[in-house]
Amino acid sequence: MATPSPGPTRRGVLGFSAAAALGIVPDTARAAPDGQITIASHVSLAPTWFDPAETAGIITPFMMLYALHDAMMKAMPGKPMAPCLAEAWTVASDGLSYAFTLRKGVLFHNGEPVTADDVKFSLERYRGASAKTLKERVACVDVHDAERLTIRLNVPWPDFLTFYASATGAGWIVPRKHVQQVREDGHKKAPVGAGPYKFVSFNPGVELVCEAFEGYWRKPPAIKRLVFKVVPDEATRLAALQRGEIDIAYSIRGELADELTRTPGLSVKAAVGSATFWLYFADQWDALSPWHDQRVRLATGLAIDHKTINQALTLGHSHLTNSVFPENFDFYWQPPAPVHDPARARKLLAEAGHPRGFEAGDYYCDASYANIGEVVINNLREVGIRMKLRPLERAAFFKAYAEKKLKNVVQGASGAFGNAATRAEAFVVKGGTYVHGSYPDIDAAFVQQAAETDRAKREAILHRLQQLVHDKAIFAPIWQQAFISGVGPRVGESGFGLIEGFPYTAPYEDLTLKGKA
C-alpha cells in the first residue's frame, strides 16, 4: 500500500487552506518587487554554493540555495518537508520506490519549464557530500512524462527523503538543457534555477547580487534586489549595520551582540540551528580511567552551569539541552532538562572515590569555541574536576577526533543535517566517524531501526536508542547553539526563525521592508 504524501492530493480544500496558511501555495495578488536588502555575510560566498550538485554536508550553502534554486521538497515555515516543486509524492509499501508528481507551470529563471527530466538530471548530476551513499542506494529514475517520475531504490531506505530533500542538494533542481548548453563552468558563473531570486552578478569574496524572479511559483518576492556582501570582521559588520550600510548582519556574538541590543533601531535575531555541543568522555571504555565510572560522567554534567554560559555567550538564546540530538530532528526523543547541581556532583564524585576531586586530564576543543571550554572548565573545577584546556585549530581538532587520538574529554559539536539516526551513526554507534567506543545494546538498536520500514516502530527504537545514550551518560550535553544576527531598522520581515533549525534568513520571498510589505 502506498503512503500518501503531504501534498494536496487528499482532502483538497482543507489541504489547500492549510498550505495557504503556511504560505506554500502561489500568491499572485502581491505587489511588484521593490527596494533592496543588503545582507552582510560572515563567510566568503563560494560559487559551489550556487550549484546544488556540489552541496557539501554543511548548512551554509543552503543560504544561497534558498535564493537561487528550489527543491522538490524542502524545509519551510512550519514544515520540515514542505512540497515545493514536487506537488505530491507517494512511497511504495515495500519502501523501494518513491513516485513524484511535479507542480504544474513552474518555470526556471530562463523561462524553461521545470520537468521530470530536470529532476532526473539533477539527481544523477549530484556529486556533493553523500553522493556515494545516494548512488549506491538509488537504482534508477523512471521519467513517466513531463510531470511524473519514480525514484527506485536498491534496498528500502527509510531516510531516503531526509537525504534527498534536506541533507543534500540532490533534490534541488537545475535545468538540464541550460546546464548542458553552458557546461559546468558556465553554470557556476551564472547559475539558473527555479528559486525566488535570479542571479545577477558575483564578485568572488566580495558580493553577490540577485534580483527578484517575479514568476516564482509560491509568490513574487517583495524585495527587488538582494545583495550579499562579504564582511569578514564581526565588529565591521556591526558598524555597517549601525550606520545603515547593510540591513542584516549575520553572526554577531558575545559582547558585540550585547552592543547590538543596546543600539536603538537594531534588533537581535537568534535562530537555533541543528548545532548541538557536548562533552564526550573518550576514555569511558577504559576500565582504568576515572571516566569509566558513570557517576563521574554524571557529576560532570551536573557541574555545568548551562544557563550562565548561555547568557554570557549567546545572550540566553541557545537552547539548553540534555541531548546530542537536535530537538528539530526527526525521531528526536525529549530527555529530562539539564540540571546544574554542584552539590550533587560533589556527592557523586565522593561516591566514585574522588572526595577531593581528581586530576582529570585534558579537555580538547575546537579553538574557535574555546570560550565555551574555558567556562565549562571553571564549572568543573568548582566541583573538583581539574582539567587543562587544549584548544586545537578546527580542522586539526576534527581530524584528531575522527582518528580517535583525543583522550579524556572532548568538546564535540555538529551542525550536520539529518535525523536522529544519522546523528547516531556519526557520533554514537560502532564504526561511526567520531566514535571511540560503543555499547552493544545501542549498536543493536541502531541496526534494528535501519531495517525497520514502519515509521512508528522505527521511532520507538530510535527513542529507546537516545534514552540509552542519555542514561549511560556517554555525553554531557551543553546546548543547541543559537546563531545570532542583527537586523536593521528598515527591515519588516527578516525571515529569521521562520524555518525551524535554519540559522539564516529564509525563505527569501517572505522578506519585506517596512511600509513595503
Place this chain on the structure above:
Amino acid sequence: MKQYILRRIGYSLLSLFLLSLTIFLFVRVTGDPVALLTEPGASQEDIEAMHRQFGLDQPLWVQYWHFVASFITGDFGQSFYYRTPVLDLYFQRLPNSLLLAAVAMVLSLVIGIPSGILAAVRVDGFWDSAGKLFALLGLSLPQFWVGLVLILVFSVSLGWLPSSGSGTVWHLLMPAFTLGWYFAAAHMRLTRSSMLEVLGSEYIKLARLKGLPEALVIGKHALKNALIPVITLAGINLVVMINVAVIVETVFAWPGIGRLLYEGVTFRDFPVVQAVVVIGGSMIILVNLLIDILYALIDPRIRLES
C-alpha cells in the same frame, strides 16, 4: 658586468625555488583543507573523493611538480574554495590592491619624508621627538586596532565615512590611512637616519661653508642623496602593500589581494595561498634584482667587488 647580472639572476631563481618550496610545504603543515570543506560527520568516502578531486591524494613530490608546472605555465590551478582559476581571482582583486597601495604609498611618503627631514634638521628638538613618537605609534599600534578605532569614530560616531567596502573615494580613505601610517612611520625613520648621515658628510659641510642657503643645502644637495634608500624601501613596501595588506583589507572588507590571501589561509585554499605568495615573492625578488643591477650600473665598485 654580464657575469654579475647572470649571478644575480641565478640567486633570484634560487630564492624563487626556495620560496615556492617553503610555501608549498608550509601550507600543507597547516592541515587538511577537506576538513574545512566538509561538515563534521562527513563520511570517509566523501572525504576521500574530495582529496582525489583536489589532487591531494597524490604523493607530495607529484603535488609540488604540478604546482611548479602550473607556475611556469602561468596557470596556478583552481581555487579549492571558489572553484575558479586562481589567476582570475588574483586579477579581479589586483586593481583594488593597486589603488589602495598607491594611495597608501602616497600618504606614507607625503607624511613620512617631510616629517623625517624635519626630525633630522631639528635633531633632538621638539619636531624630532614628535617624529619619533609618530613613528613609534605607527609601527607599534596594531593595524586592526587603528582600523576599528577609525571605524568607530568616523563611521559610527561621526557618520562621515562608510565603514567598509569599496566603490568611492570615501571608501578608500580609512583603509589607505591605516595602511599608510605604518609605512609612513617606517619611511620617516629611514628618511631621518639617512638625512642625518648625509648632513654630516663633507660635501654638505662644503656647501654650507660656501654660504649656500640652508633650504638649498637640505632640499637640493642633502635630500637627493638621502632619498635613495627611502625610494628603494618604498619600492619594496609597495609590493608588500599590494600583496599582503591582509589585516587592513579584512577589517575594512576591502576586496584586494590581502583579503584573498586571508581567505586562502582561512579555508586552506592551497592554490590561492601559493599563488599570492609566489607572485608577491616574485615581485619582491624582481624589484631586488633590478635594484642590484641598477646599483651595479651606477657604482662600478659593486660589480668589481662581486
